Amino acid sequence: MLSLPVILVNFKSYPEASGRRALELAKVAEEVSEENGVTIAVAPQMVDLSLVAREVKIPVFSQHIDTVMTGSLTGSTTLTAVKDSGAVGSLLNHAEKRMIASQIEEIVEEMNRNQLISVVCTNNFRVSKALSLIEPTFIAIEPPELIGGDISVTSAKPEVITRVVKAVDKLAPDVGILAGAGVKNGKDVKRALELGCDGVLLASGVVKSDDPRRTLEDLVSGVI
Amino acid sequence: MLSLPVILVNFKSYPEASGRRALELAKVAEEVSEENGVTIAVAPQMVDLSLVAREVKIPVFSQHIDTVMTGSLTGSTTLTAVKDSGAVGSLLNHAEKRMIASQIEEIVEEMNRNQLISVVCTNNFRVSKALSLIEPTFIAIEPPELIGGDISVTSAKPEVITRVVKAVDKLAPDVGILAGAGVKNGKDVKRALELGCDGVLLASGVVKSDDPRRTLEDLVSGVI
Amino acid sequence: MLSLPVILVNFKSYPEASGRRALELAKVAEEVSEENGVTIAVAPQMVDLSLVAREVKIPVFSQHIDTVMTGSLTGSTTLTAVKDSGAVGSLLNHAEKRMIASQIEEIVEEMNRNQLISVVCTNNFRVSKALSLIEPTFIAIEPPELIGGDISVTSAKPEVITRVVKAVDKLAPDVGILAGAGVKNGKDVKRALELGCDGVLLASGVVKSDDPRRTLEDLVSGVI
Amino acid sequence: MLSLPVILVNFKSYPEASGRRALELAKVAEEVSEENGVTIAVAPQMVDLSLVAREVKIPVFSQHIDTVMTGSLTGSTTLTAVKDSGAVGSLLNHAEKRMIASQIEEIVEEMNRNQLISVVCTNNFRVSKALSLIEPTFIAIEPPELIGGDISVTSAKPEVITRVVKAVDKLAPDVGILAGAGVKNGKDVKRALELGCDGVLLASGVVKSDDPRRTLEDLVSGVI
Numbered sequence: 001m002l003s004l005p006v007i008l009v010n011f012k013s014y015p016e017a018s019g020r021r022a023l024e025l026a027k028v029a030e031e032v033s034e035e036n037g038v039t040i041a042v043a044p045q046m047v048d049l050s051l052v053a054r055e056v057k058i059p060v061f062s063q064h065i066d067t068v069m070t071g072s073l074t075g076s077t078t079l080t081a082v083k084d085s086g087a088v089g090s091l092l093n094h095a096e097k098r099m100i101a102s103q104i105e106e107i108v109e110e111m112n113r114n115q116l117i118s119v120v121c122t123n124n125f126r127v128s129k130a131l132s133l134i135e136p137t138f139i140a141i142e143p144p145e146l147i148g149g150d151i152s153v154t155s156a157k158p159e160v161i162t163r164v165v166k167a168v169d170k171l172a173p174d175v176g177i178l179a180g181a182g183v184k185n186g187k188d189v190k191r192a193l194e195l196g197c198d199g200v201l202l203a204s205g206v207v208k209s210d211d212p213r214r215t216l217e218d219l220v221s222g223v224i
Numbered sequence: 225m226l227s228l229p230v231i232l233v234n235f236k237s238y239p240e241a242s243g244r245r246a247l248e249l250a251k252v253a254e255e256v257s258e259e260n261g262v263t264i265a266v267a268p269q270m271v272d273l274s275l276v277a278r279e280v281k282i283p284v285f286s287q288h289i290d291t292v293m294t295g296s297l298t299g300s301t302t303l304t305a306v307k308d309s310g311a312v313g314s315l316l317n318h319a320e321k322r323m324i325a326s327q328i329e330e331i332v333e334e335m336n337r338n339q340l341i342s343v344v345c346t347n348n349f350r351v352s353k354a355l356s357l358i359e360p361t362f363i364a365i366e367p368p369e370l371i372g373g374d375i376s377v378t379s380a381k382p383e384v385i386t387r388v389v390k391a392v393d394k395l396a397p398d399v400g401i402l403a404g405a406g407v408k409n410g411k412d413v414k415r416a417l418e419l420g421c422d423g424v425l426l427a428s429g430v431v432k433s434d435d436p437r438r439t440l441e442d443l444v445s446g447v448i
Numbered sequence: 449m450l451s452l453p454v455i456l457v458n459f460k461s462y463p464e465a466s467g468r469r470a471l472e473l474a475k476v477a478e479e480v481s482e483e484n485g486v487t488i489a490v491a492p493q494m495v496d497l498s499l500v501a502r503e504v505k506i507p508v509f510s511q512h513i514d515t516v517m518t519g520s521l522t523g524s525t526t527l528t529a530v531k532d533s534g535a536v537g538s539l540l541n542h543a544e545k546r547m548i549a550s551q552i553e554e555i556v557e558e559m560n561r562n563q564l565i566s567v568v569c570t571n572n573f574r575v576s577k578a579l580s581l582i583e584p585t586f587i588a589i590e591p592p593e594l595i596g597g598d599i600s601v602t603s604a605k606p607e608v609i610t611r612v613v614k615a616v617d618k619l620a621p622d623v624g625i626l627a628g629a630g631v632k633n634g635k636d637v638k639r640a641l642e643l644g645c646d647g648v649l650l651a652s653g654v655v656k657s658d659d660p661r662r663t664l665e666d667l668v669s670g671v672i
Numbered sequence: 673m674l675s676l677p678v679i680l681v682n683f684k685s686y687p688e689a690s691g692r693r694a695l696e697l698a699k700v701a702e703e704v705s706e707e708n709g710v711t712i713a714v715a716p717q718m719v720d721l722s723l724v725a726r727e728v729k730i731p732v733f734s735q736h737i738d739t740v741m742t743g744s745l746t747g748s749t750t751l752t753a754v755k756d757s758g759a760v761g762s763l764l765n766h767a768e769k770r771m772i773a774s775q776i777e778e779i780v781e782e783m784n785r786n787q788l789i790s791v792v793c794t795n796n797f798r799v800s801k802a803l804s805l806i807e808p809t810f811i812a813i814e815p816p817e818l819i820g821g822d823i824s825v826t827s828a829k830p831e832v833i834t835r836v837v838k839a840v841d842k843l844a845p846d847v848g849i850l851a852g853a854g855v856k857n858g859k860d861v862k863r864a865l866e867l868g869c870d871g872v873l874l875a876s877g878v879v880k881s882d883d884p885r886r887t888l889e890d891l892v893s894g895v896i
Contacts, residue, residue, distance in 0.1 A: 010298060012295065012296055012297060012298050013293070013294050013295055013296070013297040013298070013300055013302045013304070013305060014294065014295060015294050015295075015304050015308070018294075018302075018304055018305050018308040019274060019305070019307075019308025019309055019310070020308070021308075022274070043298075045301070045302075045305045046270045046271055046299065046300070046301050046305070047270055047271070047273035047274050047286065047301055047305050047306060047309045047311075048273075048274045048305070048309065049270075049271035049272075050243060050246075050271050050272045050274070050275040050276075051274040051275040051278065052274075054275065062271065062299075063298045063299040064298065064299025069237070070237050070238065070239050070242075071236065071237055071238060072236055072237070072320060072371075072372055072427075072428075073236060073237040073320050074234060074236050074237070074267075074287045074288065074315065074318040074319075074320040074321050074427075075270065075286075075287040075288025075301075075315070075318060075320065075321035076237055076270070076320070076321070077269070077270050077271055077299075078237045078242075078269075080237070080239050080242055081237060081242050081243070081269045081270070081271050081272070082271060083243075084239070084242040084243025084244070084245075085243055085271045085272065086243070087271075091298065091299070093549065093550075094298040094299060095298075096296060096297050096298040096299065096300070097298050097299035097300070098548040098549070098550055098551070099548060099549065100546040100547060100548060100549070101541065101546070101547065101548070101549040101552060101575060101578070101579060102541075102546055102570070102571050102572075102575050103546070104549060105572070105574055105575050105578070109574075122550070123550050124550075124553070126553055126557075126581065126582060126583075127549060127550050127553050127582075129581045130549070130553070130578045130579060130581040130582055131549060131578060133574065133577045133578040133581065134574060134575075134578055135574075147296075148296055203296075203298075204296075317773065317774075322772040322773070322774055322775070323772060323773065324770040324771060324772055324773070325765065325770070325771065325772070325773040325776060325799060325802070325803060326765075326770055326794070326795050326796075326799050327770070328773060329796070329798055329799050329802070333798075346774070347774050348774075348777070350777055350781075350805065350806060350807075351773060351774050351777050351806075353805045354773070354777070354802045354803060354805040354806055355773060355802060357798065357801045357802040357805065358798060358799075358802055359798075458746060460743065460744055460745060460746050461741070461742050461743055461744070461745040461746070461748055461750045461752070461753060462742065462743060463742050463743075463752050463756070466742075466750075466752055466753050466756040467722060467753070467755075467756025467757055467758070468756070469756075470722075491746075493749070493750075493753045494718045494719055494721075494747065494748070494749050494753070495718055495719070495721035495722050495734065495749055495753050495754060495757045495759075496721075496722045496753070496757065497718075497719035497720075498691060498694075498719050498720045498722070498723040498724075499722040499723040499726065500722075502723065510719065510747075511746045511747040512746065512747025517685070518685050518686065518687050518690075519684065519685055519686060520684055520685070520768060520819075520820055520875075520876075521684060521685040521768050522682060522684050522685070522715075522735045522736065522763065522766040522767070522768040522769050522875075523718065523734075523735040523736025523749075523763070523766060523768065523769035524685055524718070524768070524769070525717070525718050525719055525747075526685045526690075526717075528685070528687050528690055529685060529690050529691070529717045529718070529719050529720070530719060531691075532687070532690040532691025532692065532693075533691055533719045533720065534691070535719075539746065539747070542746040542747060543746075544744060544745050544746040544747065544748070545746050545747035545748070595744075596744055651744075651746075652744075
């Protein structure tokens with residue numbers, strides 16, 4: 001459903017990518033993606049999801065889904081709301097929004113049924129293996145100690161990625177792998193793909209960049 | 225900041241008010257508000273907030289705020305994101321999203337500093353008194369057993385409202401009072417205002433109505 | 449560490465098994481266990497853990513562990529506290545206390561390192577498979593719709609148990625399987641063992657029994 | 673129910689006060705209390721509550737209560753369990769276990785009905801005022817930035833305590849005030865009482881002391 005490899009940019013709750021600026025950054029991502037023929041996807045803040053999804057053509061992800069229920073829930077984000085927003089999928093279980101195991105399973109199953117793309121974040125080898133059996137679209141392996149840091153997981157812990165790629169390939173071959181944490185430039189992207197990943201998940205590297213367009217162009221250069 | 229009285233419609237997570245339909249319902253509310261000169265405000269689902277706030281001129285509220293922090297948070301709704309969305313304020317501590325006492329205080333204080341309107345939901349007399357000392361813009365008293373039901377709090381428990389209005393008037397005279405739970409029609413609105421409220425908070429009555437426009441027109445008739 | 453099969457009795461938060469009565473019920477379990485040479489273990493309420501563990505010789509489990517950390521935590525149950533209590537292990541991720549996936553992994557790993565017995569509860573086939581890769585001592589499969597009910601999982605859904613037993617045997621052969629939900633009598637225990645389980649996990653069947661001793665005797669008869 | 677002033681020692685999750693050592697520390701507190709005729713109360717770890725409450729005569733508190741419900745709850749601490757443990761009351765809403773506003777109210781009301789002593793922790797002036805209207809037995813004011821530190825709240829922020837004492841005296845005169853955060857010695861205790869408090873709440877000062885007996889003796893010297 002998504003042309004691979006993918007560079008997925010999580011806007012987190014950075015003021016630099018909030019409201020009007022969410023839209024601007026998403027449009028820059030769209031332009032870089034179209035100019036280079038490389039898939040760039042964005043995960044804006046919860047409140048900006050419908051707006052961004054309506055205004056850009058690149059794939060838009062929610063940062064989280066609370067539940068498969070609908071109705072008498074206030075302040076929650078339902079799978080239905082994400083689907084109706086025009087998003088193509090969602091991050092789940094991000095290090096900053098860890099989820100209950102059985103809820104990941106319930107939500108992923110319903111996302112699969114609805115052709116929504118699920119990106120389940122994990123923190124280490126064993127959790128990656130375990131959650132791959134839930135059969136999300138992607139596992140995004142992000143060692144927490146590297147998140148927001150200056151060293152890419154692909155340099156700091158390439159063996160973790162290699163082991164996850166290999167194990168998941170055996171346990172759940174349909175599940176893709178994204179490398180996250182510390183990814184900053186085209187070299188990191190290139191390395192992630194060489195290690196067998198289907199793309200990368202990153203945040204501050206783009207959102208807090210002085211020049212997000214140039215950073216995105218550098219990132220896609222790792223694919224081309 | 226809000227012309228009183230106010231009829232505040234919480235879209236909850238009803239599929240009837242999600243995505244494109246959120247926008248449609250908000251526009252109906254805008255029309256009924258403008259035609260009748262009565263303040264109608266809407267609280268769409270989290271993911272629809274920026275979109276709805278951009279497309280209608282009536283006051284738009286968030287259903288919830290998680291934190292006053294910004295930055296390395298994924299899947300959360302920050303005060304900054306709500307402000308940047310164009311919303312005028314937020315519900316807090318709804319029965320379906322109860323909040324930690326000290327966090328309500330921290331968020332309300334920061335909302336006051338940012339001229340955002342805070343609507344703190346409460347479940348009974350004592351909690352209403354206590355949270356009025358936090359000095360939100362409004363306390364919305366909603367006895368949980370009446371939420372989503374057919375009998376308005378103004379009929380079922382008028383004495384709770386009267387006691388809250390009186391106590392808050394003494395403890396925190398700047399804090400407004402909304403009546404919630406079971407509000408369905410103009411008669412309920414009229415009664416709420418007679419009991420000393422500054423408006424009403426409702427959800428299913430409008431969102432699940434066969435004819436939301438007519439329901440809204442009936443509701444505003446309670447003001448005129 | 450535990451002589452199998454095991455009948456594990458969760459006291460939940462039943463007043464019938466609280467305080468002084470926790471001790472009484474644990475002593476009855478101890479007597480029935482010793483008289484029949486069948487392992488009965490008990491999981492008393494959190495506040496009763498140290499007391500019960502000190503007073504009986506049968507294996508005592510915590511109902512939950514919050515964290516592997518120690519120190520500046522108030523109102524939490526740490527792995528260290530459980531270890532120091534004299535308990536031999538803990539339930540984790542019970543349907544009434546679901547846990548974050550990565551925390552289950554972190555706690556189980558630390559329990560393994562400390563020779564503590566971990567019983568990770570799961571709700572269905574897929575979650576059971578996934579969490580078996582975390583390598584707890586036991587997976588306790590409890591379809592939530594049968595918990596507290598009158599029909600044992602071994603009668604209502606024997607195929608779920610069979611599939612879990614088979615899959616876990618392949619994925620993580622060292623992990624034991626307990627059958628939970630609706631287990632009430634010796635026949636249910638017998639059936640669980642025939643299906644390949646290493647024991648059962650039950651609660652109300654014993655705790656709310658008019659005659660817990662007789663119920664326990666009936667349960668152990670399923671083993672003998 | 674408690675002879676004032678009180679020195680309330682929270683064992684937190686310190687390994688120094690876990691299991692067997694919880695009992696030892698509680699016994700030291702009991703001895704110092706009896707020798708000096710000053711009320712010392714202890715709040716051991718959740719799992720040690722029943723054991724400690726059974727073995728010492730000084731007042732024993734829970735560190736937390738989850739709910740007023742009983743029954744099908746696993747890994748939670750109910751009001752009933754705390755009562756049955758022999759504890760005289762509980763801390764609530766500690767900085768390390770903040771609680772939902774309406775749940776504090778529900779639990780305090782039920783504790784009042786059961787003659788259990790409630791100690792509601794608060795972080796600042798406004799939250800203290802608000803939660804005093806819930807009418808707990810005590811408000812324990814603990815500015816979070818001083819918790820676990822070397823400077824007592826009575827030295828660092830005496831004016832916060834004075835303001836809370838004064839405001840609560842007006843709003844809810846039956847509610848007592850404890851000073852917490854950074855309390856370490858008899859001088860801090862003396863100062864707290866001079867500022868109008870009914871006692872102190874402390875943790876590391878005693879639990880991590882090289883000589884808890886001497887520290888406790890120093891603390892009670894502030895009362896005598």
